[in-house]
Amino acid sequence: MIKKGVILTLLTSFVFLMNFQISYADDVKIVREIDGLSVTEDGSYKVKYNETKPILLKQNDYVKLNIKKDKEVVILLDGSEIETPPGKLPQSPFKYALFAGAEEINGNKDVLILRGDQLSISGYSHSNGNIIGGIGPGSAVCKSEEDKLVSVGKVDISGAGLTINKEENVSLIPMPDLSEKFAVDAKTAGSYFSTTFNPKTGKEYYKDIIDSSGEGVTGIIKSEFGSGLTCTYTGDTWEINGNSLELSMKKPLFFDGNVKFSLNSIIGDGFIIATGDILFNSGKETSLGLAFNDDGTVDLENSSEIGFYSVSGNIDFNMVSGAKFKGIVYAPGTFVEDETGRLILKGGKVQMSTDYFELYGSLVASTLELYGNKKIYYVENDLSDELEDDTTSRIDFSNVQSVALKIANELSKGKNNVNMATIIYSDTADILGKGFYKLNNEDELNELSELIKEYEIREGSNLGDGLRLAYHTLKEGAAKDGDDTLNEPEKFLIVLTYNEPTRYTDVDISYTGEIPSGDIRIKECNIEEALNYAERVAEVIKEERFDNIYFIDLDADGTLNSVKEVLKKAGTKEEFTYDPKAVVEGTAKQTFEEALDISIQSILKDINYIPIVEKVEVAFNDDKSHVLPDYVEFVKTVKEQIEIDGEKKIVEKKSDFYYDEDTRELELIEDIIIDLSSDKTEAKIEELIMFVKFNTVTNSEQLPEDYIEFKETELIYTFTLVDRNGKELKEFIHVPVDKMRVRVESKIDIN
Secondary structure, eight states: OEEEEEEEOOOSSOOOOSSEEEEEOTTOOEEEEETTOOOOTTSOEEEETTOEEEEEEEEOSOEEOOOOOOEEEEEEEEOBOOOOOTTOOOOSGGGSSEEEOOSOBTTBOEEEEEEESSOEEESOEEESSEEEEEEOTTOBOSOSTTSOEEESSOEEEEOTTOOOOEEESOOOOOOOOOHHHHHHHHHHHTOEEOSSEETTTTEEGGGGTEEEOSSSSEEEEOGGGEESOEEEEETTEEEEESSEEEOBTTBOEEESSEEEEEESEEESSEEEEESSOEEEEEOSOSEESOOBOTTSOBOGGGSOOEEEEESSSOEEEEOOTTEEEEEEEEEOOEEEEOTTSOEEEESOBEEEOSSEEEEEEEEEESBEEEOSEEEEEOOOOHHHHHHHHHHSGGGSHHHHHHHHHHHHHHHHTSSSOEEEEEEEESSSEEEEEEEEEETTSHHHHHHHHHHHHHOOOBSOOOHHHHHHHHHHHHHHOGGGGTOOOOOSOEEEEEEEEOSOOOEEEOSOTTOOSOOOTTOTTEEEOOHHHHHHHHHHHHHHHHHHOOSEEEEEEOOTTOOOHHHHHHHHTTTOSEEEEOOTTOEETTTEEOOHHHHHHHHHHHHHHHHTOOOEEEEEEEEEOGGGOOBOOTTEEEESEEEEEEEETTEEEEEEEEOSEEEOTTTOBEEEOSSEEEEEETTSOEEEEOOEEEEEEEOSOSSSSSOOSSOEEEOOEEEEEEEEEEOTTSOEEEEEEEEEEOOEEEEEEOSSOOO
């Protein structure tokens, strides 16, 4: 552990900075002794008058710098039910009537194109590029506040007398890859159309679905999947023919390759997924799985819900005029490199080869071009809820709990003593358990972890009340819970949110207690009022100057900019807001999970940070100068005769000190050798030597005292450190130098 031979530059004076800590080394001291002599019974050394002797200074142990710091962490968690406040745009592709997910195709940002005289769209439509087109007077687009065209780029729709309800420069919304989820579900359910082998059965997957005989993949599909269905597989295309296909949410039909349907009807709710193209040919039926009321209108509540999902291909509906169904059409496509290295879109388009078409649900693709007599009505459906379970699983409270537990567990492994309190806010804020828990105590860590796991979310999001309680909890610190051993702990606040605030608390910010759920002081409000209250608390937090504040936006769409701005007023050091465009090394996009983990690790590193020792210096304490006693003469060098390889040689030895003849003060020479540990937190000077001559006899007329006394003094070790913010700190450790008594006798012994 100890590395010898490190040269230190010595301090000759001290500059005391604002950031310093003075301490005394326990049980470490420096003793003086005269080389070659033993201490007498009265604790002194005996020397002869006018005799030159070497005095040694020996340090008995290493000075040890404790650079660990106690930490107090308050983690503030959003425990509110997910809400979409009025006026806030949906952040899922499947909550829009039309959604074009590409940002551009070969440099062209016009990815959502609307044309026609009889085009009707009910619900929001979103483009990650531009929305352009021309609409005739017979169209019904943007007729209400809910029928809005929103675009990351521009919205440019022409039409006589047309007033467009639009919003530009909105946030980009990514399209999720759900193929693996559906592939796993289909394999588990026995509805995976593939010629690859099932490791559990030792035969091709399709044989769980098709009763085939002879060579090739041709046969009758089992009745549980529908009525009178046959299947053939040629090249990379599955062809499904027959009367009626029956879907089930528990059994998604997954096709490895392209799939072509020629059917009369579809019944039931469920998904059809293909890695390639989907071509759907219908017979005479104009509706797929729709139910109708007595007056002929569509009964959406009792209609089947059908999901078409092409992972890397296109979707083409070749149906009779008037075709309609309820569900989701999803064709995200895939960007691949061509032979020149340029990224090109593979798939990602939806074609409707019919004069008149109605969809109740969502049409989602990389690029969309609608023309003619088409009607798209956005309606809530269970299919989108199923997809939301995957695309937004990272922004429910279980994910907040996971992040909080991860932070607590990782902090428990560090070298520092960490006390953490957890506050969860919904309509009001609650502090869990007793408040602060010692994370390096396994029992306390487990107790806090269970409290986090057991918490149940409530309606309402009161960020301001959470910040208020976090402020007072962190300001008072762990000492209020009986821990009075903390030595100026560093204080940190971590805020995890995923909802816009919708509540505020009608109490003064100085109020320190918890407020029960349902209290009349909790006010429902709009986002602006809630943000104003939270902002006032944030400004108070900034005045307190906690060591660091971190904000993690667990909304995967990175849309909580208003909350981020509030927390900036509190002085956040690090903000995590997911950017769907974020790239790693300029190539691959980060996933939400990858970006979140990077941010968490950065926060943990910052909190666990132990200052780095840059250098160590040592000098005598100016307040307790090392002064030679009277009648002691400093000798800079001496010559000694030593024997080397049988030959006697004269060598010169030097004192390890500078001497000021006017003040009689001693200072250490430069380049004293010291032993240091690898991290420079342990230090010990090597043996120092000083030659002196005693110029009088004690108990004499000139010096009547019994002894010449070398008085106590101190060496000070100065450790220069750098903190997490690059700021220089100094730590001083004082080491006492023991006094020494010397009796000086005449060279002539009269006895």
